[in-house]
Amino acid sequence: MVSDATTSPPLFDSRPLEQPVDRTAVARWHREASERGLLGSPSMGTVVGTALGGVAMLVTLSLMFSIIADMADPSASSLMTVLLLVACAVVAVVSFTGYQRNRAKRYRLHLFAEANHMEYVPHVDAPPLPGMIFGIGDARAADNVVRGRRPRFVEFGNYRYTTGSGKNRSTHRWGYVAIRLDAPLPNIVLDAAGNNSILGSTLPSTIDRSQRLRLEGDFDRYFSLYAPSGYEADALYLFTPDIMARFIDNAAQLDAEIVDDWLFLYTPREVTTLDPATWAWLFSVVRALLGKLDRWGRWRDERLQAEDLTATAVASGSASPEALVPPVVATAAFRAPRGVAPAGRRLKRGSPWAIVAVIAALVSVSIWFVAEFVLH
Numbered sequence: 001m002v003s004d005a006t007t008s009p010p011l012f013d014s015r016p017l018e019q020p021v022d023r024t025a026v027a028r029w030h031r032e033a034s035e036r037g038l039l040g041s042p043s044m045g046t047v048v049g050t051a052l053g054g055v056a057m058l059v060t061l062s063l064m065f066s067i068i069a070d071m072a073d074p075s076a077s078s079l080m081t082v083l084l085l086v087a088c089a090v091v092a093v094v095s096f097t098g099y100q101r102n103r104a105k106r107y108r109l110h111l112f113a114e115a116n117h118m119e120y121v122p123h124v125d126a127p128p129l130p131g132m133i134f135g136i137g138d139a140r141a142a143d144n145v146v147r148g149r150r151p152r153f154v155e156f157g158n159y160r161y162t163t164g165s166g167k168n169r170s171t172h173r174w175g176y177v178a179i180r181l182d183a184p185l186p187n188i189v190l191d192a193a194g195n196n197s198i199l200g201s202t203l204p205s206t207i208d209r210s211q212r213l214r215l216e217g218d219f220d221r222y223f224s225l226y227a228p229s230g231y232e233a234d235a236l237y238l239f240t241p242d243i244m245a246r247f248i249d250n251a252a253q254l255d256a257e258i259v260d261d262w263l264f265l266y267t268p269r270e271v272t273t274l275d276p277a278t279w280a281w282l283f284s285v286v287r288a289l290l291g292k293l294d295r296w297g298r299w300r301d302e303r304l305q306a307e308d309l310t311a312t313a314v315a316s317g318s319a320s321p322e323a324l325v326p327p328v329v330a331t332a333a334f335r336a337p338r339g340v341a342p343a344g345r346r347l348k349r350g351s352p353w354a355i356v357a358v359i360a361a362l363v364s365v366s367i368w369f370v371a372e373f374v375l376h
Contacts, residue, residue: 014276015296016111040123137161182297305336
């Protein structure tokens with residue numbers, strides 16, 4: 001994906017992100033991508049919304065023109081006609097320019113991925129990834145996905161989904177980096193303090209706070225770490241001081257989640273852009289972490305080993321204490337397989353009503369303060 005980890009600073013070819021592109025080449029690539037079904041299709045909501053917006057704009061302009069024309073003299077009516085035509089022309093030019101800019105952006109990202117031995121996918125409907133942002137809402141899609149497969153699979157993408165309905169319908173946007181691991185690991189979340197809002201965490205899912213694990217040093221100043229109950233020692237094995245230092249130094253503005261055999265990094269902004277500085281930062285983050293992930297592949301869940309021993313004892317008809325040998329003294333024949341026991345596969349979610357209660361309490365205190373000290 002990038003140059004050797006000993007090279008500093010990270011080397012990658014950013015020229016395709018900024019250099020001029022030929023319109024003919026852009027149109028040809030776009031046509032070929034469309035024929036291969038890589039561009040996806042706009043959702044029904046997008047199509048309807050765009051159509052209704054256009055109709056609403058034309059109706060509004062027409063009504064304004066009619067009202068003013070009725071109130072004005074013929075010369076003013078002629079002026080309004082000209083202004084209406086100019087407004088329509090401006091809207092058309094802005095729309096066409098945005099359309100062309102988006103096509104050029106996709107083509108530049110294609111060239112960028114190609115120049116750096118990666119793969120570019122313009123659109124992915126409902127990406128089958130297990131991270132917390134990928135199973136919420138509907139109209140789920142990733143755009144401008146850039147993938148590298150060596151030294152391990154890494155994917156960069158911009159993701160969106162919608163929640164609610166009617167007037168309460170909202171579109172949520174995230175940038176993400178997905179790194180494939182060597183083995184499934186416990187579900188662990190790092191909530192970065194650097195991207196929290198005034199109301200707290202910006203993560204889309206609320207996590208039961210009883211699962212928060214306090215770590216040594218300054219790590220707690222930068223991240224809140226959550227691990228499944230009973231997996232505290234496993235989290236300490238995975239997040240050694242050198243790993244914690246890598247996250248603090250390189251990823252303090254990114255939320256992180258380990259789930260199954262994936263490590264996800266989340267940010268509320270786009271990650272696949274035409275900005276070379278953003279890519280330099282992302283590549284430096286990934287390279288800093290890749291050098292430490294091999295250790296994670298050696299982790300094993302001893303609970304699976306205990307389950308295997310129990311199943312063996314039951315199958316043999318023996319339930320004696322000798323048959324249920326504790327994992328720490330089990331023989332090599334009973335080494336735990338790769339995987340995670342059910343208790344560690346997913347964190348317990350917290351109740352969103354707790355956040356609502358905190359907000360309600362803050363509002364109540366604010367109202368009381370204004371009524372007590374401002375109005376009197």
